[in-house]
Structures are given as C-alpha cells and as structure tokens.
Amino acid sequence: MAAVERKRGGLARDIKGCARRIVVADGVSSLTLAAIARDLGITSPAIYRYYDGVGDIVRELAADIVTDLVNAMRRAVAEQRDTGPKLAAATRAFRQWSVEHRAEFALLFGNGSALPDPDIATDWVRRLAQVWGPLVGQAWRDHAPRITPEERLAAPLRTQLAGYRELIGADDVPLGLVLVFLDCWRQIYGMVCLEVFGHFGAAFTDHEPLFENMLAGLLHRLGVGPDPG
Amino acid sequence: MAAVERKRGGLARDIKGCARRIVVADGVSSLTLAAIARDLGITSPAIYRYYDGVGDIVRELAADIVTDLVNAMRRAVAEQRDTGPKLAAATRAFRQWSVEHRAEFALLFGNGSALPDPDIATDWVRRLAQVWGPLVGQAWRDHAPRITPEERLAAPLRTQLAGYRELIGADDVPLGLVLVFLDCWRQIYGMVCLEVFGHFGAAFTDHEPLFENMLAGLLHRLGVGPDPG
DNA sequence: CGACAACCGTAACGCATATTAACGTAAAGG
DNA sequence: CCTTTACGTTAATATGCGTTACGGTTGTCG
Numbered sequence: 001m002a003a004v005e006r007k008r009g010g011l012a013r014d015i016k017g018c019a020r021r022i023v024v025a026d027g028v029s030s031l032t033l034a035a036i037a038r039d040l041g042i043t044s045p046a047i048y049r050y051y052d053g054v055g056d057i058v059r060e061l062a063a064d065i066v067t068d069l070v071n072a073m074r075r076a077v078a079e080q081r082d083t084g085p086k087l088a089a090a091t092r093a094f095r096q097w098s099v100e101h102r103a104e105f106a107l108l109f110g111n112g113s114a115l116p117d118p119d120i121a122t123d124w125v126r127r128l129a130q131v132w133g134p135l136v137g138q139a140w141r142d143h144a145p146r147i148t149p150e151e152r153l154a155a156p157l158r159t160q161l162a163g164y165r166e167l168i169g170a171d172d173v174p175l176g177l178v179l180v181f182l183d184c185w186r187q188i189y190g191m192v193c194l195e196v197f198g199h200f201g202a203a204f205t206d207h208e209p210l211f212e213n214m215l216a217g218l219l220h221r222l223g224v225g226p227d228p229g
Numbered sequence: 230m231a232a233v234e235r236k237r238g239g240l241a242r243d244i245k246g247c248a249r250r251i252v253v254a255d256g257v258s259s260l261t262l263a264a265i266a267r268d269l270g271i272t273s274p275a276i277y278r279y280y281d282g283v284g285d286i287v288r289e290l291a292a293d294i295v296t297d298l299v300n301a302m303r304r305a306v307a308e309q310r311d312t313g314p315k316l317a318a319a320t321r322a323f324r325q326w327s328v329e330h331r332a333e334f335a336l337l338f339g340n341g342s343a344l345p346d347p348d349i350a351t352d353w354v355r356r357l358a359q360v361w362g363p364l365v366g367q368a369w370r371d372h373a374p375r376i377t378p379e380e381r382l383a384a385p386l387r388t389q390l391a392g393y394r395e396l397i398g399a400d401d402v403p404l405g406l407v408l409v410f411l412d413c414w415r416q417i418y419g420m421v422c423l424e425v426f427g428h429f430g431a432a433f434t435d436h437e438p439l440f441e442n443m444l445a446g447l448l449h450r451l452g453v454g455p456d457p458g
Numbered sequence: 459c460g461a462c463a464a465c466c467g468t469a470a471c472g473c474a475t476a477t478t479a480a481c482g483t484a485a486a487g488g
Numbered sequence: 489c490c491t492t493t494a495c496g497t498t499a500a501t502a503t504g505c506g507t508t509a510c511g512g513t514t515g516t517c518g
Contacts, residue, residue, distance in 0.1 A: 033475080179442065182439065213408065
C-alpha cells in the first residue's frame with residue numbers, strides 16, 4: 001500500500017512526509033536516515049537517490065514548513081477586509097499555527113544549530129516580513145499612527161534602521177515606522193516563543209489573554225485599534 | 230598537569246568544566262561522555278563515578294549556568310544606587326551575558342529538548358524573576374507609574390495574572406503591575422533571543438541601538454525614565 | 459605492616475548511525 | 489526484442505556512543 005503511493009509521486013515526497021512526521025513526533029534530533037527508512041519500509045541507502053543526506057532533508061523540510069506558516073497567515077489575512085483586522089488575523093494565525101505545530105516551530109525558531117545553513121534564517125524571516133510589512137505600511141498610510149520622527153531617533157539607531165530599510169527595499173517609509181515594525185515583530189516573536197517553548201513554566205493555564213493584551217497594544221500603536229489602557 | 234588539578238578538587242569539577250567547554254565550542258548536541266573523556270585524558274566509564282550519565286551532567290551544568298547569569302545580573306545591580314539605573318543595569322547585564330555566552334544561553338533558552346527535565350525551566354525562570362521582580366516593585370512604590378487599573382483588565386487576563394501573582398507570592402502588588410512585569414520580561418526575552426539566535430538574519434550589524442531603544446521604553450513604563458518618543 | 463577503600467583503566471558487549479560500492483530487477487524506449 | 493536507464497536492495501566499511509563487569513594501583517588508616 002505504501003508502494004501504491006510511492007508509484008505516483010515518487011519516494012521523494014514520501015521521504016519528506018515521513019521526515020516531517022518524525023520531527024513532529026520525536027523532535028528534529030531524532031530525524032535520521034535510518035529512522036526514515038524504518039518508518040517507510042525501505043533501506044537507508046535508497047534515500048541517497050533523492051537527497052544528499054539528512055541535512056538536505058532538513059533544509060527542504062524547513063522551506064516547506066515556512067510555506068505552510070506563511071500560507072496559514074495569508075489565508076487568515078484574506079478573510080478580512082480592513083487593515084486592522086488583517087493585521088490582527090495575521091498575528092493570531094502566526095500564534096495559532098505555532099502552538100499547533102510546536103515541533104515545526106522549534107525547527108525554525110529553536111536553537112539555530114538545527115538548521116544546517118544560517119542563510120536560511122535570513123531568507124524565511126524575510127518571507128514572514130512580507131506578510132506583515134505591507135499591512136503595516138497600509139496602516140501607516142491610512143491611519144497615520146504617531147511614530148517617532150527621524151530626528152528624535154538616536155544616531156546609532158538611525159544607522160541600523162536605515163540599513164534594514166534598505167535591505168527590505170522599503171525606501172518610501174520613515175525610519176520611525178521601520179522601528180514600529182521591528183518592535184511588533186520582536187514582541188510577537190517573544191510572546192510566541194515563550195508560550196511554545198514553555199519558558200513561562202507552569203505559570204499560565206492559558207496564554208491567550210496575555211497574547212490578546214499584547215496584540216491590542218500593537219494594534220493601537222499602528223493606529224488601528226483603541227487605547228487598551 | 231591535569232592530574233595535579235585533579236588531585237585537589239576531584240574529577241567532578243573537571244568534568245563539569247570540560248562539559249561546559251564542549252558545549253561552548255560545539256553545542257550541547259556534541260556533549261557526550263566519550264568527548265568529555267577524550268578531552269580530559271580519562272576513559273568514559275570513569276565518569277560514572279561522579280555522574281549518572283550525560284543527562285545528569287547537563288542538569289548540573291544548567292544550574293551552574295543560571296547561577297552565573299543571575300550573579301552577573303546581581304553584580305550589575307549592586308553597582309547602582311537608584312532603582313532606575315538598577316533596572317537598566319540588570320537588563321543590560323542580561324543581554325551582555327547572553328551575547329557573550331551564546332552557547333550557554335542556547336542551553337537554557339533554546340529548544341526545550343536540550344534540558345532533560347522540564348521542571349528545571351520553571352525553577353530558573355523563577356530565579357531570574359527574583360532579580361527583576363523586586364526592582365519592579367520598588368519602582369512602583371517610589372515612582373507610581375501609570376498601570377492599568379484592575380477593573381479595566383479583561384476577565385480572562387485577570388484570571389491568568391492572579392494565578393501568576395499567587396505563584397510568585399506577590400500578594401501586595403496590583404494585577405496591572407504584574408502585567409507590566411510580564412510585558413517587560415517578554416520583551417527582553419524576545420529581543421535577546423532574536424539577537425543570540427540570529428533570527429534577525431544579517432539585517433543588523435549592531436543590535437545595541439535596538440536594545441537600548443526597547444529598554445528606554447520599558448523604563449519609561451516603569452516610571453523611572455523619560456518618554457523616549 | 460597489612461587490610462581496606464577510593465579511584466581509574468581495560469575489556470567487552472550491544473547498539474545506532476552514515477556512507478560507498480556492487481548487484482539485480484523492472485520498466486521504458488529505440 | 490534488445491538495450492538502456494531508473495531504482496532499490498544487499499553487502500560492507502567505518503565511526504561513535506553508552507553501559508556494565510572486572511581488575512589493578514595507590515594512598516590511607518588501624
């Protein structure tokens with residue numbers, strides 16, 4: 001029966017699927033060629049016909065996972081009409097996906113050592129930024145939130161922000177908005193990491209109220225939500 | 230020469246020291262009994278005289294590392310007189326230690342899978358909280374920062390905050406302050422994780438300006454710093 | 459001085475993993 | 489129909505790790 005699936009689609013798909021199953025079940029450290037072969041009912045040398053090794057599989061797996069995450073966010077965004085709800089939906093989708101896919105999240109955001117190539121991080125952070133970024137820009141144009149004027153930013157901060165703005169090719173937005181964007185990403189990232197990795201310990205039975213409180217603050221800063229307090 | 234050191238102090242110290250060296254150099258995944266034995270010029274079975282296995286070593290190592298981190302923060306706090314500078318110093322020390330001890334930081338804050346016992350996380354997060362917590366309380370009593378009044382907090386959030394307040398035994402502070410404290414920790418954690426794990430990619434040559442900007446915001450919210458903009 | 463304990467090395471076993479090379483088979487294409 | 493190509497297995501090599509059992513050395517203490 002596995003052979004049936006194998007015929008259409010080829011082993012490559014099966015291998016990646018199996019690899020993902022293993023990562024989800026036992027973590028990326030348990031992902032070995034032998035384990036994949038066992039689960040798939042094949043022998044490990046066969047895998048070399050399709051991948052150069054376990055590192056290669058992890059690389060592709062990471063790319064797929066990022067696509068999944070980005071798609072989940074885009075779907076959530078598409079369901080909303082206005083910028084504020086779009087931003088809220090994207091952020092909630094990010095959290096929800098992360099909580100529901102802890103192992104995959106850990107593969108991306110955990111110890112960098114899991115990913116063989118550090119450039120990958122640079123790449124997919126960009127892909128994430130492409131979801132939030134345009135929405136933040138839209139909020140700025142439509143709702144004119146209060147941002148720090150350029151001349152009030154410390155010189156070293158200006159330098160860093162300018163470099164980042166150039167990197168993402170958003171020449172038409174003020175540095176203050178870039179700062180707000182980074183603040184948002186930083187806070188969302190920290191919040192979700194704390195929840196997924198359990199670094200709050202057993203302090204909370206439910207992280208959603210904390211998350212929603214943070215989200216309300218971010219939306220307010222972007223001019224698309226009321227002052228939460 | 231190693232034998233000389235070994236005589237005073239015993240192998241236990243040497244083993245832990247060597248284990249830490251390995252973690253720093255090659256990451257926790259490279260920490261094996263065989264590697265320790267090789268580096269130390271002994272044989273791996275000898276280690277069983279002192280530890281029950283690699284998990285046991287990691288456990289003790291983590292405890293030591295937390296002590297290091299907390300001590301670094303306490304030292305920085307002790308050098309300051311007033312609450313505001315104390316808070317700033319503690320937070321800067323946290324970042325500086327983390328950046329200078331990336332491998333150790335990763336052992337604590339990375340993928341939970343590195344630590345054999347999840348209760349450890351709960352424990353040492355508490356130890357960290359004991360550095361910041363009292364300072365936040367002091368800032369609240371001395372400078373009366375604006376915090377969200379209890380009745381304006383959403384009911385689910387109130388429930389979670391009350392549970393956390395009870396857990397840390399700070400019955401005399403309002404829930405709004407607990408929320409501020411958690412916000413601070415969350416932001417500091419996220420910022421430092423982003424820097425240490427490289428999830429900003431190559432976007433920044435220097436993370437300090439971003440960190441200082443965040444810190445200024447936090448201090449302002451605690452009533453011990455000017456409005457940063 | 460002799461017994462005892464602490465200490466560490468040797469030997470051995472069992473296990474998992476990656477990776478290469480050679481081999482056979484079955485489908486595809488002329 | 490024959491050849492070629494794709495594909496997966498078998499075999500073999502090499503490495504590394506954890507763990508237990510046993511034995512010998514060394515220093516200490518009665």
